Amino acid sequence: VILRPGADDLQLIALYLGKVLLGLGAMMLLPAVLALSLGEWNSFTAFVIGAALCVVLGSVSEATLATRRPLTWAHGMATVALAWLVGSILAAVPMYLSGHYGSALAAIFEAMSGLTTTGLSVINDLDHTAVSMDVYRHLLHFAGGQGIIIVVLSLFSAGGGQMGTLYVSEARDERILPNVIRTSRFIYLVAAAYLVVGTAALFAALLTSGFTPSRSVFHAVNLFLASFDTGGFSPMQASAIYYHSFPVEIAIMVLMVAGSLSFGLHFALWRGDPRQVFRHLETRTLALTSTVLFTVVCYGLVRSGTYDTTSALVRKGLFTLVSSISSAGHQVNVGDTYLTDWGALAPAAIVVTMAIGGMASSTAGGIKAIRVGITAKALLQDIRRILQPEAALVLTTYETGGRRQVLRDRTVRAATAVLLLFTVTYLLGALIGLAYGQYDITQTLFESVSAAANMGLSIGVTSPEMPNGLMVTYLVQMWLGRLEFVAVLALFGYLISLALGRAKA
Amino acid sequence: MRPDPDHRPPMWEPLRGIGYVALLTGCVIVVGSIIAFAALVVGEVPR
Numbered sequence: 001v002i003l004r005p006g007a008d009d010l011q012l013i014a015l016y017l018g019k020v021l022l023g024l025g026a027m028m029l030l031p032a033v034l035a036l037s038l039g040e041w042n043s044f045t046a047f048v049i050g051a052a053l054c055v056v057l058g059s060v061s062e063a064t065l066a067t068r069r070p071l072t073w074a075h076g077m078a079t080v081a082l083a084w085l086v087g088s089i090l091a092a093v094p095m096y097l098s099g100h101y102g103s104a105l106a107a108i109f110e111a112m113s114g115l116t117t118t119g120l121s122v123i124n125d126l127d128h129t130a131v132s133m134d135v136y137r138h139l140l141h142f143a144g145g146q147g148i149i150i151v152v153l154s155l156f157s158a159g160g161g162q163m164g165t166l167y168v169s170e171a172r173d174e175r176i177l178p179n180v181i182r183t184s185r186f187i188y189l190v191a192a193a194y195l196v197v198g199t200a201a202l203f204a205a206l207l208t209s210g211f212t213p214s215r216s217v218f219h220a221v222n223l224f225l226a227s228f229d230t231g232g233f234s235p236m237q238a239s240a241i242y243y244h245s246f247p248v249e250i251a252i253m254v255l256m257v258a259g260s261l262s263f264g265l266h267f268a269l270w271r272g273d274p275r276q277v278f279r280h281l282e283t284r285t286l287a288l289t290s291t292v293l294f295t296v297v298c299y300g301l302v303r304s305g306t307y308d309t310t311s312a313l314v315r316k317g318l319f320t321l322v323s324s325i326s327s328a329g330h331q332v333n334v335g336d337t338y339l340t341d342w343g344a345l346a347p348a349a350i351v352v353t354m355a356i357g358g359m360a361s362s363t364a365g366g367i368k369a370i371r372v373g374i375t376a377k378a379l380l381q382d383i384r385r386i387l388q389p390e391a392a393l394v395l396t397t398y399e400t401g402g403r404r405q406v407l408r409d410r411t412v413r414a415a416t417a418v419l420l421l422f423t424v425t426y427l428l429g430a431l432i433g434l435a436y437g438q439y440d441i442t443q444t445l446f447e448s449v450s451a452a453a454n455m456g457l458s459i460g461v462t463s464p465e466m467p468n469g470l471m472v473t474y475l476v477q478m479w480l481g482r483l484e485f486v487a488v489l490a491l492f493g494y495l496i497s498l499a500l501g502r503a504k505a
Numbered sequence: 506m507r508p509d510p511d512h513r514p515p516m517w518e519p520l521r522g523i524g525y526v527a528l529l530t531g532c533v534i535v536v537g538s539i540i541a542f543a544a545l546v547v548g549e550v551p552r
Contacts, residue, residue: 189519190519194523250530254530257526266522269526274525295544298545298548299547302547310541318537322533
């Protein structure tokens with residue numbers, strides 16, 4: 001029997017959704033102040049309108065829906081799924097008002113791409129966007145990456161108990177510290193430390209590349225937000241290739257690696273325990289898959305005669321590989337290059353790398369290395385079971401979060417279910433792309449995986465001129481991928497029980 | 506290693522963490538360069 005959620009359940013969801021919108025509105029004030037100080041009046045008005053909408057909706061929900069009822073798992077899941085959707089629509093308001101987007105849908109696409117740290121962009125004339133609007137786009141990466149839910153949690157809540165449900169449903173279920181508030185504080189501490197050191201390093205690299213100090217600051221901050229939050233937006237249309245600077249690329253690479261590490265590993269590294277990097281199942285999985293895949297990328301590029309020096313292979317190939325593992329999506333190639341110059345093998349290896357993605361409990365997207373590692377371990381366990389006598393007890397262990405764990409069937413089922421859902425989404429997106437008849441399978445698969453894995457590398461399909469249906473497809477893929485399906489499926493379940501469920505007694 | 510709930514990180518801890526990540530990136534670049542070099546040798550690119 002499916003029970004229909006009551007008005008009190010919807011009240012709770014709307015209340016917490018309102019809190020998220022208040023957080024989003026507060027965030028919009030930051031670029032508004034920047035616009036004011038730079039005299040960018042159009043942008044200033046756009047941000048004030050966007051922030052006002054968020055604050056009005058948030059305040060109305062606070063004033064009319066306040067309740068002391070605790071949040072349950074189902075409420076948390078539905079709220080998070082809705083937060084990303086409604087948040088994207090409202091975050092798109094200033095973007096649409098900027099006049100740089102062909103339609104409201106394109107602005108929502110860009111906002112979803114920002115908040116899910118994907119980085120696919122459909123903006124027109126990016127190189128001449130207002131400074132405050134560009135900073136806003138990159139701030140969306142930060143808000144989505146560090147979790148708009150955590151922003152709300154740290155701003156509006158004093159307690160830790162019921163907020164835990166929101167945090168866990170945000171596809172980051174690795175608790176580093178026992179208390180959610182403490183965990184989110186640690187996450188912000190890591191981000192703040194990297195902000196200071198990363199921005200300083202990028203600033204120095206840009207200065208040495210001939211940028212003026214003021215432009216260096218602007219680019220350094222934006223590049224930091226796009227790299228550490230594994231987003232992939234760029235202040236310039238040409239992405240990272242614009243800088244033609246090895247020091248800038250190195251700084252971006254360090255930040256992308258940092259962004260793809262789980263916060264649990266950051267915790268271990270801060271505490272001076274680098275051995276965990278070698279023991280962790282995720283790092284082992286990533287080391288193995290990326291070594292094999294980079295070898296394939298190099299072999300493909302060499303056979304195609306794309307690059308003929310080691311330095312070019314490393315600068316173009318390795319940067320692209322790290323960009324796709326971390327799911328940042330910074331490009332050192334023009335989109336078409338993958339199609340025209342890279343042959344077939346190298347882009348295929350990049351697609352596989354994108355599909356796997358980075359580590360769980362980081363801002364990276366994709367299936368996540370832990371799920372691939374667990375699935376591989378389960379397969380090995382099954383083979384061992386077949387080879388052993390029937391009565392033998394076959395146990396498999398793996399290390400994660402500094403603890404050795406026994407591989408349980410429940411864990412394997414959860415990992416393979418998400419792996420399967422990602423694979424189906426990748427393929428469905430590619431099929432829908434093919435239905436438009438303008439693209440071949442390499443293009444549609446590359447772009448579909450890039451969207452669903454929140455990657456942001458583009459082979460050239462995503463553009464302001466792309467068909468609306470495909471834009472909606474990628475938008476949904478980005479949403480599903482960021483929340484790793486569970487929260488979105490829970491929301492659908494909620495909607496179904498609203499329509500078909502039996503009223504509570 | 507189990508996280509200590511009362512742990513307050515001293516000032517130098519973030520720098521150590523960032524240093525390790527920079528070192529890790531360095532290792533990735535070195536290993537990548539070896540693979541790239543090997544691929545060029547094996548692939549026999551016409552020059």
